[in-house]
Amino acid sequence: MSDKFDVAIVGAGPAGSAAALTLAREGLSVVVFERGEFPGAKNMFGGVLYTTILNKLVPNFWEEAPVERQIVKRRFGLLSEKSEAAFEFRCEDYNAAPPYNQSFSALRARFDPWLAKKAEEAGALIIPETVVDDLIWEGDKVCGVKARREGGDILADVVIAADGVNSFLAKKAGLRKEFKWNVLAVAAKEVIGLPREVIEDRFGLEGDEGVAMEFFADSVAGMVGGGFIYTNKETLSVGIACSIDAFIGKKIVPNDLLERFKKHPSIRRLIRKGETLEYSGHMIPEGGFNQVPQILTDGLLLAGDAAHLVNASLYHEGTNLAMASGLYAAEAIIEAKKKGDFSKQGLKSYQEKLECSFVMKDLKKYQKVExxxxxxxxxxxxxxxxxxxxxxxxxxxxxxxxxxxxxxxxxxxxxxxxxxxxxxxxxxxxxxxx
Ligand SMILES: Cc1cc2nc3c(=O)[nH]c(=O)nc-3n(C[C@H](O)[C@H](O)[C@H](O)COP(=O)(O)OP(=O)(O)OC[C@H]3O[C@@H](n4cnc5c(N)ncnc54)[C@H](O)[C@@H]3O)c2cc1C
Structure with missing residues (x-):
């Protein structure tokens, strides 16, 4: 393996793979380190994949990507102990192919490897089962990463930290501070298996149509957060997500809250006779606009959750922002390479691209929600x-x-x-x- 690359990327989630794909297509040498056994092995989300950026990266992606169902119905329910009032919206137009409808349910253990493979096919080197422990510095400039492998000191003109919500690299670079508990949510989720016909009958769906359901108030014992059910082809994604300080205040652990949610009269009927196939937990950066750290320094860019780019209003949109930031980071690096300037100044178009796009505009619009x-x-x-x-x-x-x-x-x-x-x-x- 060459020990000098144009770009080293840490994390093969949506942000890292979107960046790797864009850079490799432009002929830059790219290495991606992923700590999981394979990309996606350690990743989870609700999840509805929002795909405006994905459609730019891989036009007509839905013909080959392992997405589950096209979301044609959205439902928001308000629960008390014994009752539920809900707003439901269904639209036949959402059965049309993207770009009309850009929302698909997905499972990350299938989606992430597919997107990483696209980057690999374009020429990126993806190295799984490898944790990056630190950055390499030359004075004040980041110039590589220390991967936990023999000969793991890898030099690069630019490093992209796409290492998720807990980004140790952002912290090591001094770009973000310690978290406060009210800006992070913790989620617990189960993937529950049910026959395809049962899902379609129970949720009023046909073929590959899907529904995204969110539940508030008693669904999570009145805590700040909510519960969710998203339909996949032959499974349901069922979970809860609440802010960490709410868990601390209520003295309840995520798993118990999920069990409580599953027992609610409105929920237990929807998951009846299902078999729990997977259980997972994860954090979500929900602080929005006010928590976005400094996103670049000399030789280093932060993308996706590492930069806290999640629109946690009613949309729960993280994947699209992650892929957008990966794409813009890559575009900024391509421009910087033409100038031969990988300093903060040379990379500043990354910040400009984010600010001019829906990413920062949406975060700004919903900055008061949290x-x-x-x-x-x-x-x-x-x-x-x-x-x-x-x-x-x-x-x-x-x-x-x-x-x-x-x-x-x-x-x-x-x-x-x-x-x-x-x-x-x-x-x-x-x-x-x-
Ligand atoms: C419960 C839950 C529900 C959500 N629901 C939705 C939803 O419905 N729709 C939506 O759009 N978004 C949703 N999100 C948000 C969305 O999942 C994230 O915004 C998105 O995954 C961010 O992508 P990313 O690539 O930045 O980070 P991640 O997907 O977290 O990827 C980071 C990658 O970096 C790797 N990594 C971390 N540290 C290292 C290291 N030191 N060395 C090597 N590799 C490392 C990890 O293994 C991982 O593969 C949800 C999140 C959660 C937790």
Missing amino acids: AWAHANPKFFTEYPDLLLDLIKDYFTISEKPKQTIQENLYKKFRTHLSPLRAMIEINKLRKTFL
Whole structure:
């Protein structure tokens, strides 16, 4: 193996492989180190793969990529202990091929190896089962990595740290600080096997259609976060994700919260008779815009979760941002190579590309969501309970005249929430999400 490359990439997740593919196609020499037995072996997500960038990297990817189902239906449910109110949207147009619909369910143990293989076919060298422990420095410039292998000191003009949420390389380079617990979420997920026909009948799907379902409030014991079910071809991805400080405050561990979620009357019917095939846990960087660290320095770029590029509003969009940042990082390096300048100045178009794109624009738009969620616990406990209680009263048939029922509903509502308070809360929501 040559011990000097144009680019060394740490991590073969969506960010690292997107960068490797783009660089290798331009003829740059690229090495990718992945600590897993194979790319994707250690990776998990919810997961809906958002694919606007993937479609640029591999046009018509859906004809060959191991995606599961095309998401044609989205559902957001609000749970109390015994009730559920949901908003569901289904659109026949979403059955059309991308670019119309860009959302697919996927399993990372299948998707990540496929994308890494694309990079390999383009000429990148992918080295699995290899942890990178440190960066190599020449003065203030990063000029390589120390991989945990014999002869593992590898020199490169530029290093891309695509090593995920816990990026030790970003920390070693002094680009990010210690985390606070409220900017990270922890997720627990099971992949539950069910026959294909059962999934389609139970979730109202045909062929390769899929649904993405998210559940809030009692789904996660009123904590900041939510539960999810995403349909795959012959499995369901079922999980919960909440901020770490919520777990600490509630003194509950992720696995117990997942078991609780699976037992809720609205959930247990959907997963009935399923067989748990896999269990996994992972962290999500949910701090958004305000937590994005310095993303470049001389000879080093951060991409994907390593740069905290996750839109954790209602979209839970991380994969698309990861692939976008991998692509932009690669483009910036290609430009820097033409100038022969791999300094921070020479690589600065990476920052500009991110800022001009949906990546930073979306993170900026939703920058208040995390703080709002932590400052307004009533939206995860009291208000959903009240709303579901009122809906229950409204639909409960009795011999009381409907006029009386409605007057009682209004009285109950006012006892818990004055009209002024309701207006203030709605205004807060508007300012946070719109
Ligand atoms: C529970 C959960 C649900 C999610 N749901 C969604 C969703 O539905 N839709 C969506 O778009 N996003 C979702 N996300 C976010 C999404 O998964 C991430 O944003 C995305 O995977 C980031 O990609 P990445 O390549 O930056 O990092 P990762 O996918 O984390 O890849 C990092 C890679 O680096 C490797 N690595 C780490 N350290 C080293 C080292 N020192 N040496 C060598 N290799 C190393 C790891 O093994 C890994 O392969 C979810 C995340 C979680 C945890």
